[in-house]
Amino acid sequence: MLKSKLLLALAGVWFSGAATAATWNIVYPRPMSELDDRTRYPVELLTLALEHTGVNFKLTASDRIMLQGKAISQLESNREINVLWSMTDNQREEELLPIRIPIFKGLIGLRLPLVKIGSRANFTNINNLQALLNFRPISGSDWPDTKILQANGFDVVMAEDYDQLFYSLQQERGDFLPRSVVEIWYEFELHVDQQPLSIDSNVGLYYPTATYFFVNRKNVVLAKLIESGLEKIIANGKFDELFMFEHKAMLENAGLEQRTILHLDNPILPAQTPLSRKELWHPVPE
Template sequence: MLGKLNRKLLFLALLLGSASVQAATWNIIYPRPMSELDDRTRYPRQLLDLALQHTGVNYKLVPSDRIMLQSKALAQLESNREVNVVWSMTDNQREEDLLPIRIPIYKGLVGLRLALVKPKNRDLLGQVNSLDALLAFEPISGHDWPDTKILQANGFEVITVSDYDELFEALESEKGKLLPRSVVEIWYEYETHMDSQALAIEPGVALYYPTATYFFVNKKNQVLANLIENGLEKIIANGKFEELFLYEHQVMLENAHLDQRRIFRLSNPILPANTPLARKELWYPLPSVSGQ
């Protein structure tokens, strides 16, 4: 947890540029992943590291002492305990409880969803040509996730589970036949579970809803928010953001064959009003997206 002394030191460093103050090292603590091999956390950590490198501040990125699921990490961040930065999909409640740095770190791709299915159901959506037809299928999602609210608001009957591992258990037992996952998550999850569970990626359909994954900090930690935002803006301006983004995600996007999919756009009633949709450079351009 960031102490008052460290906050004051960094604040002075930013305002005064004092060499003696800048020598202090600030521990920036993020939620420890499920394992050190969890590829889902690599890109956000690399991006945060890259942004901080462009601030001139001495820092060290440190995982929390214990593994935390996202709901726990967000609660701890709000209480200013254990962690001082979390990356998460935004909604109105999260932006009310926490302080967002409104630069979508995945360029909106968390809202681009492909479906994990059992191999026998790989062609389940082959004849689906409209959103109304797609509504006949019940997707699986976390009970407290923003995604669930979005799916429900668009007319889906959602099968909800209480934690991450139960998503795959629900798919295996066919409580639901579709497990929508973002294009930046699905490949890792497919490979991770292939030894214990037969999965396939449905080839013909995708969902898209406008949303953003941000870095969040505690509402009282405006200094850290400014630091991260300034670093991100610098790497957007010099092209380093785009370079890292494509290095991590270009193959995933190619494997998704988006130009061969029917992409259905959903509305997002919980998208905060301050989402920077007008800044086109912050978003990945998608091929044609079907209407609702």
């Protein structure tokens, strides 16, 4: 019955063919490069979830490259794309409709410092937040992370776009880039040939947050479809299997047990965040 209703629903999703053999054409923002490894896991996870719904679907990238700010604007206007993934906050959940299952199991909020070799950023003896506040993090001007860092007392150097993050680090406008444990290894490899970079091995930051799949607020049917697929792969273990396949090596490389993990408050964490569902979150050292 649920499958039949989903197939016949026309709100907010493009179809091809007759209703009885409808295909959901689901479009996500095209990344800056087809080799962008940060895109692979969310697309694989979404594909796996949709496969478990039993519907016919076609999952493709948008025709043009779309950075996060533009993607959010287009999705809110119901143009070009009908799904994206992004870190949540109250404003984002007002603009878009979240599927409240954290696709990175909360690890988007576990941040390691990416630093320029030879700069003043030496975190060897840092063991409390007050000491780390002497260093300036670099963050995107429209990112929820920036608000969190500022709320915890950091003097944040803001970058207007993704590439400017690394340029600001190279120019030492800020002292470090706090990048998530599920992103930093790719970014290090991508930029280390352009400037002398290092991933600090002593300190980590953690704040509770989630990256969700989002759809247009009127597209309740698509949200329910994605949610049902995600719940099915959580129940049968396929979610955790894919998550660990993609991230086990990253977590091992991070050496979390040997780090001082500084826990930050997140004043912009929406009240509906499913923190009580322990199976949705990866444990983080205290």
